[in-house]
Amino acid sequence: MRFEITLESAVRPSFRVQQAAGMFDVPLGEKLRERFVVDIPPQSEDWRIGLIVGPSGSGKSTLARRLFGERLAAEADWPRDRAVIEVFDGMPLKQAAGLLTAVGFASPPAWLRPYHVLSNGERARCDLARLFAEALDPRRGAEPAARSEGAAQAGRSRTAAGPAEQTASASTMDAPKPGDSAATEGEPWHALLPPQADRRLPLVVCDEFTSVVDRQAARAIAAGTARRIREGRLPCRFVAVTCHYDVTDWLAPDWVLDMAAKHFARRCLPRPPIRVEIVPCRREAWRAYRRHHYLSGSLPVAARCYLAVWEGEAAGFCATAPMPGRAGVRRISRLVVLPEYQGMGIGGAFLDAVADWTARGGRRVTITAAHPAVISHCRRSPKWATTAVRKLGSRPGGLPGYAGSWGRAVVSFRYLA
Incomplete structure (x- = not known):
């Protein structure tokens, strides 16, 4: 199919317009009209x-x-x-x-x-x-x-x-x-x-x-x-x-x-690959991410923190913490990808990498999430198994520094090392 399109500009022929056109020898009528043809097979x-x-x-x-x-x-x-x-x-x-x-x-x-x-x-x-x-x-x-x-x-x-x-x-x-x-x-x-x-x-x-x-x-x-x-x-x-x-x-x-x-x-070309480097970091790095997280801005005392770095820029933050009352288990406590990097799949890959790294150290890894993106990723991934679905979350149980998830619908998963 062929599209023939003509663009026309309606300009009042004032003295100043004529003067500017004459100054640069611009054929006014031709420059105010453009025609192009596009063929779509x-x-x-x-x-x-x-x-x-x-x-x-x-x-x-x-x-x-x-x-x-x-x-x-x-x-x-x-x-x-x-x-x-x-x-x-x-x-x-x-x-x-x-x-x-x-x-x-x-x-x-x-x-x-x-x-x-x-x-x-x-x-x-x-x-x-x-x-x-x-x-x-x-x-x-x-x-x-x-x-x-x-x-x-x-x-x-x-x-x-x-x-x-x-x-x-x-x-x-x-x-x-x-x-x-x-x-x-x-x-x-x-x-x-x-x-x-x-x-x-x-x-x-x-x-x-x-x-x-x-x-x-x-x-x-x-x-x-x-x-x-x-x-x-x-x-x-x-x-x-x-x-x-x-x-x-x-x-x-x-x-x-x-x-x-x-x-x-x-055109049928794949998207360029996204290679993210995971590096340990100090807990102070959390300051740049906490405003984007839906939970408390504080981190657990024993948190281990990681950054996802893409093309030299920190794109995400993840922290793990001991699971209260369960020896040898660490939970994913915080996971944030900065807004300008969201949607590319960095968050899910980051989560899996930190969980795998932690599991290789002899720890079991869990995550309890309310965010639809995290829940969707874990449910689709063969690396995670659903362990609990709670419509009202879980009570804190009186443990210091652990707020629990009471009042929020959450899903819990276990990483399959």
Whole structure:
């Protein structure tokens, strides 16, 4: 299918405009109009993740609107007086927490804050979670969802990718041929689907994907989103629209539409490996992590502490402590991954590595967790066995320095050395 798009800028021909054009010998009429053509070949393989990438002004947002509709311009409404978790009141709390965790926003203390006080990276993850929540809502059916990720915090229109894209645009599309996958459907984006594809699968489109976050957070968001989609925990098709080429390897899309080259290509490359070094550390390192943990900010007196270091930067903290009343047993007391690294799978690998290290020293290892990400990891992993499920936790039992888990639903696991 061929898309022919013309971008036009309506500018009043004032004296100053004419003067500036004459000063630099700029043909005003030609510079206010740009036309480009994009060919999307018929697809024979189904896909889950797509990427439209290109520099500002290349027409990517215009093409995305042509493919996916005007809903690309929608913005999320985040009340200033409500916690983030409360905005997801249309779904059960456990499901909302799981969705936030799935996009790498796994810090319960941050869930209880309003959207406007969060960092750019946390806001970007919240916006992404809202997109998935709307698309996967069974009351909406398979209606596609689309939104620009950073519009609310950036305070700009969804079409602000470049000067040409802020202007009025006109586009034409070649009529689909009888053999095209879009020949029997009315939506242009169906040209991206093979004939046998399940078109009931929800579609999520995120414009300006990772555009307002630092590039480390961008890698984590891209990798985490792709991981959950591939695992089936986010059952949908996802299309990212961005000007940042650095997320390509981490998102690992099935296809890439490069607007700089006006080229569409299938792609099937694995995500770059993540190699994390585990190093012992002093307990003072906990100060940088305690605000992100949902329990007390204090550490047990006999805690042994470790850092997860990736590319020279400390990304996570873990501590083990003796299990009260049980000789030869150590429990995972604290496990925190910094927000900018959440969603990449570092936490689960870190937990397993510390547990294995401790077990090799002749100790049995346990963990009692309330966090959905930790519970999900341990339940899926063959390295952990469930030992107890308590809806109200356990009482402290009068042991000094041990608060227990009373009042919290928790699951206990034992590491299988």
